[in-house]
Amino acid sequence: MIVVRLRFLASAVLAVVLFVLALGAPEYAGAAQPDPCKLLTKPDIQSVLGGVVKDGTSRRIKRATSSTSSAHCEYNGTNGNVIVVVHDSAENYPGTDPSFKMMGMKIEPLNGVGVPAVLTPGHTASFVKHGTYAQVELFGGDSVKNDAALVRLARIAASRIR
Numbered sequence: 001m002i003v004v005r006l007r008f009l010a011s012a013v014l015a016v017v018l019f020v021l022a023l024g025a026p027e028y029a030g031a032a033q034p035d036p037c038k039l040l041t042k043p044d045i046q047s048v049l050g051g052v053v054k055d056g057t058s059r060r061i062k063r064a065t066s067s068t069s070s071a072h073c074e075y076n077g078t079n080g081n082v083i084v085v086v087h088d089s090a091e092n093y094p095g096t097d098p099s100f101k102m103m104g105m106k107i108e109p110l111n112g113v114g115v116p117a118v119l120t121p122g123h124t125a126s127f128v129k130h131g132t133y134a135q136v137e138l139f140g141g142d143s144v145k146n147d148a149a150l151v152r153l154a155r156i157a158a159s160r161i162r
Contacts, residue, residue, distance in 0.1 A: 033132055036084040037073035039157040040136065048152050049141075051078035080140035080149075084157060090133035093126060113154045122146045125154035129161045 037056040045053045054076045062069040070087045087093075110117035110125055117127035122143025126135045136153045138146045 053077035087133040125150040
């Protein structure tokens, strides 16, 4: 009789645990990713690039090769365009994903961001902070100046991830 009650109790506890996990209770679910339009703002970009910058526009993009997606915020300016990307998963972070080097992409360590980061010279700063994989992409302008601007923008963005 006691064995039957213990089995019933164990089954009930297991059922409750599975139910809570299926609901995605906050203590078990992944943390919400930050809004990329809040990691960098129009004034941030204007202070680094100068010129006129339009308000950021946001969109969500699903990766064709996996079940992950990313949130984007794009700023268009007279001295360059900036896209801030926040990925749902850090699985494709170029600092640890060997496929980037296999594709021949040049990936360099990026200092000055305040967290481990990598640079695709003249184009993208990528970093992971508190489990959030984010990128700052810069299009237009001189690639040497872009690298310095990417470091400044990535530092600002990383400082806003809590």
